[in-house]
Amino acid sequence: MVHKVIVETDIKQGKINKNIYGHFAEHLGRGIYEGIWVGEDSSIPNTRGIRNDVLDALKAIEIPVLRWPGGCFADEYHWKNGVGTREHRKRMVNTHWGGVTESNHFGTHEFLMLCELVGAEPYICGNVGSGTVQEMSEWIEYLTLNGESPMANWRAENGRYEPWQVTNFGVGNENWGCGGNMRPEYYADLYKQFQTYIRDYSGNKLYKIAGGASDDNFHWTDVLMREAAPHLDGLSLHYYTIPGEHWHAKGSATDFSEDEWNTTMEKALLIEELIEKHGTIMDKYDPEKRVGMIIDEWGTWFDVEPGSNPGFLYQQNTIRDALVAGASLNIFNSHCDRVQMANIAQTINVLQAMVLTEREKMILTPTYHVFNMFKVHQDADKLALHLETETIRHKEKSFRQISASASQAQDGRINISLCNLDHQRQAKLHLDFRGAQFSEVTGRILTAESKNAHNTFEEPENVHPEAFNDITNGDNGLELQLPAMSIVVLRLKET
Ligand code: AHR
Numbered sequence: 001m002v003h004k005v006i007v008e009t010d011i012k013q014g015k016i017n018k019n020i021y022g023h024f025a026e027h028l029g030r031g032i033y034e035g036i037w038v039g040e041d042s043s044i045p046n047t048r049g050i051r052n053d054v055l056d057a058l059k060a061i062e063i064p065v066l067r068w069p070g071g072c073f074a075d076e077y078h079w080k081n082g083v084g085t086r087e088h089r090k091r092m093v094n095t096h097w098g099g100v101t102e103s104n105h106f107g108t109h110e111f112l113m114l115c116e117l118v119g120a121e122p123y124i125c126g127n128v129g130s131g132t133v134q135e136m137s138e139w140i141e142y143l144t145l146n147g148e149s150p151m152a153n154w155r156a157e158n159g160r161y162e163p164w165q166v167t168n169f170g171v172g173n174e175n176w177g178c179g180g181n182m183r184p185e186y187y188a189d190l191y192k193q194f195q196t197y198i199r200d201y202s203g204n205k206l207y208k209i210a211g212g213a214s215d216d217n218f219h220w221t222d223v224l225m226r227e228a229a230p231h232l233d234g235l236s237l238h239y240y241t242i243p244g245e246h247w248h249a250k251g252s253a254t255d256f257s258e259d260e261w262n263t264t265m266e267k268a269l270l271i272e273e274l275i276e277k278h279g280t281i282m283d284k285y286d287p288e289k290r291v292g293m294i295i296d297e298w299g300t301w302f303d304v305e306p307g308s309n310p311g312f313l314y315q316q317n318t319i320r321d322a323l324v325a326g327a328s329l330n331i332f333n334s335h336c337d338r339v340q341m342a343n344i345a346q347t348i349n350v351l352q353a354m355v356l357t358e359r360e361k362m363i364l365t366p367t368y369h370v371f372n373m374f375k376v377h378q379d380a381d382k383l384a385l386h387l388e389t390e391t392i393r394h395k396e397k398s399f400r401q402i403s404a405s406a407s408q409a410q411d412g413r414i415n416i417s418l419c420n421l422d423h424q425r426q427a428k429l430h431l432d433f434r435g436a437q438f439s440e441v442t443g444r445i446l447t448a449e450s451k452n453a454h455n456t457f458e459e460p461e462n463v464h465p466e467a468f469n470d471i472t473n474g475d476n477g478l479e480l481q482l483p484a485m486s487i488v489v490l491r492l493k494e495t
Contacts (some may be wrong), residue, residue: 003429004388009414009494011384016407017292018064019341020332021371022123023053024297026071027106028097028350029312035348035357036114037106041386044360050114051103053362054348057355058118059373064378065168067123067296067343068111072178075129078141082107083158096178098311106421108143112164121167122466123296123343123366128172128187128194128211129180137197142168146202165204168341170296171195172211174238176220178437179211184223187211192222192231209294212236212401213278221278225285234294234340237278240301240351241268241324253302253315254452258423261320261451262394264300265421268324269399271298272331279338290338295332295356296433299345299367300324313350317455319448319463319485321352322366326403326419326487330375333417336382345372356457363460366453369446373465373489376415385416392422402427402482416491422449422484432477433492440493441478443468447486 025031038044038051045052069077073096080206081090082104089104115122124143126136141151146163163424171194173179175187182190191210200206210228212235213220224235243263244250251260275293282291300321301313308314324346332339344367348355354368382405389402403419414436420427445468455462470481482488 001390003402003427004432005388005402005404005418005429006432006434007384007414007416008384008406008434012381013380013407014337016336016377016380016382017340018331019121020329020336020339021063021064021362022065022067022322022341022343023347023354023379024067024071024343025347026343026350027069027073027077027094027102027423028071028346029167029309029314030033030345030349030357033107034359035355037110039105041126047117048113049110050117054355054357055117057362057364057368058347061354061368062375062378063118063120063122065341065343066115066118066127066347067124067170070125070173071297072174074125074173075127075131075175077127078131079108080135083109098309109158109160122164122168123168123170123341125170126198128175128190129178133194133197136171136194136301136422137199140198140206141201144201144204155228163202163204167205167207168211169198169206170208170211170236171198174212174214175211176217184220188224189228191228195231207233209234209236209296212238212294213330214238216274216277218277218281221281225282229285229291234289234292234302235282236294236296237274238297239271239274239295240297240299240345242301243267250301250303253300254454256320256452261423262392264320264324265327266394266397266399268327269331271328272335275331275339276336279335282338289338293338295339295342295402297345298328298342301351315351316363317353317356317367319320319366319446319454320451322370322446322463323419323421324486324489325352325367325370326374326417327421329370329377330403330417330419333377333382333407344495358457361457363455363457365455366446366463367462369465370443370487373444373446373487374417376409376413376489376491377407377417380409380415382407402429412494415495416490416492418482418488418490420484420486423485425486427482429480429482430474430477431480438492438493439495441471441490443471443488445483445486447490449485451485
């Protein structure tokens with residue numbers, strides 16, 4: 001069949017919040033230490049302790065927002081241990097992630113320096129599970145109060161006189177699980193209590209995000225919205241794509257069958273159904289869509305690489321991951337009326353990472369390239385899009401072969417992102433633009449010869465984007481040939 005995409009260039013359907021292209025870096029495995037922080041005395045070139053190769057890579061994809069310090073780690077983290085002279089910082093055991101010693105060398109000042117260097121907004125997650133209201137309240141005072149106060153004075157003593165601007169603040173993480181094993185009713189009360197004491201100081205305006213549901217825990221969303229909606233700016237949702245049936249057998253990141261490919265695609269696309277169902281519950285209490293859905297953990301979760309520490313969640317990243325990223329981002333774009341932020345898990349060396357490091361070496365993953373190609377959608381106007389595509393049947397389930405979204409950027413260009421989720425069949429696609437004429441079309445493509453193609457430290461360019469030229473002018477539009485397992489981003493300039 002010929003797949004069809006119709007883009008209505010004169011029907012704008014709201015802004016795609018740039019924060020949908022957000023990231024997440026937890027104190028987990030080699031995510032922070034080695035991945036970001038090497039220390040000022042390292043032989044790895046660094047800027048005040050942060051490795052330069054990673055900084056450059058993150059700047060290039062224009063990370064809009066970065067979530068830290070967890071994850072499960074957030075509800076065990078006591079921020080006061082992570083400020084002051086590094087040699088004197090109290091160490092702790094990272095019980096969630098491998099039982100390793102946490103030096104606390106990467107703390108509040110280092111994280112906010114990273115955000116400043118990358119140009120990303122910080123998104124800090126506070127501790128509800130094992131922390132206190134006072135501790136959280138004082139963190140906000142330390143971060144944002146300008147002038148005279150115990151915490152502002154302490155910040156100045158620690159080398160930072162000016163307050164930071166911290167907008168996004170999470171009140172706990174997965175409080176139904178690692179964040180305290182709570183009932184939603186209990187957490188909703190705690191949320192209201194904690195958020196009362198995180199104040200807007202000195203012109204800083206917090207965007208308060210409650211720890212939300214995972215997967216299809218609709219009850220959690222319902223209770224949080226019912227009990228706390230007026231006190232929320234955002235409610236989080238977590239969803240991981242795990243092809244295996246069992247937690248201890250999630251499947252390999254690189255060595256997988258056709259069946260696992262299809263299961264991965266089908267499960268990744270499920271996030272759309274979850275957004276719609278959680279969104280319907282949110283609509284019941286918030287029809288104006290004031291409260292943002294914050295998908296602050298998403299991505300693939302496979303078995304760790306053989307020989308690596310099981311607590312470090314280190315996995316490779318193939319063209320399959322790239323397609324999961326592309327299709328998920330298309331879905332988030334399409335639901336930008338409710339989805340205000342999304343943070344892929346996680347930035348470096350953990351789960352579906354952008355970057356992998358091996359001491360002084362660094363490589364970019366196929367997922368990184370997708371974020372680089374899709375960044376044109378950040379803060380662009382979403383355009384109405386109609387898609388006619390084939391359904392791939394897989395066991396009793398099915399999924400659509402093509403995924404697409406379109407936007408108009410502030411420079412007037414139209415961006416359209418397309419994914420062919422079939423790893424064997426190419427797709428002939430007719431693209432029809434209603435409401436505009438174009439003088440120039442440029443395209444980039446990310447694809448591979450085999451379904452488990454990935455970049456390695458020996459062959460870092462196995463999967464990389466190239467110019468896409470398989471575009472011809474047809475009747476009322478463009479004809480494209482999308483290779484099997486490919487991601488294409490087109491940019492069009494109006495005449
Ligand atoms: O991203 C890894 C972990 O997954 C996070 O710490 C936790 O929030 C989730 O369960």
